[in-house]
Amino acid sequence: MKRTVALLQDRSDSASAKMLKQQFAHTRGWKHVAPHKAVELKVQVLRSLADLQKRKMSVGPRTYAGAITLLGRIGMLDTVEELWKQAARFRGTPQDGRSRPNPHQKPKQQRAPAWMQRPHPDAGSMYNALLAARLRDAPEAKIRGVADNVMHCMKRHRVHPDLYTFNIVCKGHARHKAMGSCLHVLHNMTQMRVVPDVVSFNTLLQAARSEDELQRALQKMQAARIRPNAHSYTASISVYTRSNDGAAAEAWFNKARAEGFATVPQCLDVMRCHARAGAGEKADALLSTFLAGNAGAVSREDLLEGYHCVMQAHGASAGGFPAVCRVYKTVAEAGLVATYRTYTHFIDAVHKALARGECSGSATEEQRHVELAEAALSTALGNGQGNNINLYEALGRVYHAVGDRRRLEILLERHKGNAKLPPSLELEALVAATLPTARPLHLRSPRQRGPNSAHAPREPAAAAAAAAAV
Numbered sequence: 487m488k489r490t491v492a493l494l495q496d497r498s499d500s501a502s503a504k505m506l507k508q509q510f511a512h513t514r515g516w517k518h519v520a521p522h523k524a525v526e527l528k529v530q531v532l533r534s535l536a537d538l539q540k541r542k543m544s545v546g547p548r549t550y551a552g553a554i555t556l557l558g559r560i561g562m563l564d565t566v567e568e569l570w571k572q573a574a575r576f577r578g579t580p581q582d583g584r585s586r587p588n589p590h591q592k593p594k595q596q597r598a599p600a601w602m603q604r605p606h607p608d609a610g611s612m613y614n615a616l617l618a619a620r621l622r623d624a625p626e627a628k629i630r631g632v633a634d635n636v637m638h639c640m641k642r643h644r645v646h647p648d649l650y651t652f653n654i655v656c657k658g659h660a661r662h663k664a665m666g667s668c669l670h671v672l673h674n675m676t677q678m679r680v681v682p683d684v685v686s687f688n689t690l691l692q693a694a695r696s697e698d699e700l701q702r703a704l705q706k707m708q709a710a711r712i713r714p715n716a717h718s719y720t721a722s723i724s725v726y727t728r729s730n731d732g733a734a735a736e737a738w739f740n741k742a743r744a745e746g747f748a749t750v751p752q753c754l755d756v757m758r759c760h761a762r763a764g765a766g767e768k769a770d771a772l773l774s775t776f777l778a779g780n781a782g783a784v785s786r787e788d789l790l791e792g793y794h795c796v797m798q799a800h801g802a803s804a805g806g807f808p809a810v811c812r813v814y815k816t817v818a819e820a821g822l823v824a825t826y827r828t829y830t831h832f833i834d835a836v837h838k839a840l841a842r843g844e845c846s847g848s849a850t851e852e853q854r855h856v857e858l859a860e861a862a863l864s865t866a867l868g869n870g871q872g873n874n875i876n877l878y879e880a881l882g883r884v885y886h887a888v889g890d891r892r893r894l895e896i897l898l899e900r901h902k903g904n905a906k907l908p909p910s911l912e913l914e915a916l917v918a919a920t921l922p923t924a925r926p927l928h929l930r931s932p933r934q935r936g937p938n939s940a941h942a943p944r945e946p947a948a949a950a951a952a953a954a955a956v
């Protein structure tokens with residue numbers, strides 16, 4: 487409350503920028519939003535600027551820079567250009583003399599005095615905000631042209647590009663994995679006597695596509711005597727996870743943990759890499775080791791994502807279905823709110839176990855696996871997580887694995903009856919690919935199963951207990 491009162495008493499440009507930042511703090515993580523939300527945010531930002539001016543607050547370059555950053559982050563480039571025109575008086579635009587022109591005299595080409603061409607001290611922040619907005623969705627071929635245009639305008643108005651300007655350009659190239667262009671930007675920084683910082687080299691690490699480019703960027707970073715931070719290790723780990731090199735990614739994660747820079751997103755990134763490779767034991771051990779030292783720092787959402795990675799890793803490995811059931815039971819016992827992904831991973835594990843033939847020797851085992859998949863879908867429906875097409879398609883793959891076309895057709899009708907789900911071409915293809923003469927699985931009908939059947943909504947603990955029986 488005291489902070490708000492102090493901002494209201496202060497009518498400077500900095501106070502206006504802080505008020506605008508506090509008002510739209512909830513949009514900090516927004517990158518891609520729906521069109522109607524983008525329009526709503528645009529109206530709110532313009533209305534806030536008008537309110538600040540009505541309160542006789544100073545709306546200067548810092549405030550305009552904050553508004554341009556907010557709108558540029560969601561891609562409202564047209565509105566950004568309009569605000570840029572409104573802020574022309576702070577950019578050091580040359581003006582004409584103050585004397586009234588004589589209509590009977592030929593106008594002279596007068597040059598504005600030097601003091602009239604001096605920019606505002608905070609004009610660089612507006613240029614940086616404009617540059618970031620223009621480079622947000624720019625293709626790689628146009629990034630250099632856009633950057634040169636803005637920098638030429640800065641030099642013409644006597645605004646020198648600073649460290650933030652070059653980091654924004656380097657980030658635009660790194661978004662397209664253009665290592666050569668990022669190195670060219672760093673070279674231009676040294677030519678203009680701008681010293682790169684850790685953000686500059688972290689952006690260079692993000693531009694690396696392969697291990698060779700990563701080592702080259704690390705050598706540049708070491709030569710500049712810049713110490714890596716958590717973002718440096720995150721970028722290095724991402725290079726190996728994109729190439730599905732789980733061993734190297736985990737080695738870099740261990741280095742980050744030894745230096746005290748290990749984070750939850752790094753651990754989840756390595757676990758996703760293990761999940762894609764089917765290394766269930768490695769993913770399980772990594773999650774247990776990380777939770778042992780950071781139990782209080784992991785949120786419930788991140789913990790559930792970690793369990794999803796372990797389920798996916800065990801489900802992709804041979805003989806890993808019992809481990810999937812164990813993790814499924816752990817999620818229920820830990821009191822975590824299971825999402826549709828939890829049930830989808832479990833049903834996918836059932837399908838992969840059936841496809842690998844791990845229970846083909848006994849019809850009873852096949853029946854138990856199919857009933858577990860049906861129980862997972864019923865639990866999801868009972869918990870309000872069943873309105874997702876992935877669940878129906880996963881169960882359809884289970885029915886296709888056992889050759890039960892009749893239940894596939896019933897599932898397709900249930901899917902079509904749910905108006906909240908989009909059409910599924912995969913379910914229709916599975917029905918067409920399953921032969922009607924195939925051996926159907928002899929399952930009891932829902933009437934014979936009673937109220938406690940697999941089709942009835944179960945509690946998570948009951949479904950987990952049924953899964954643990956496998």
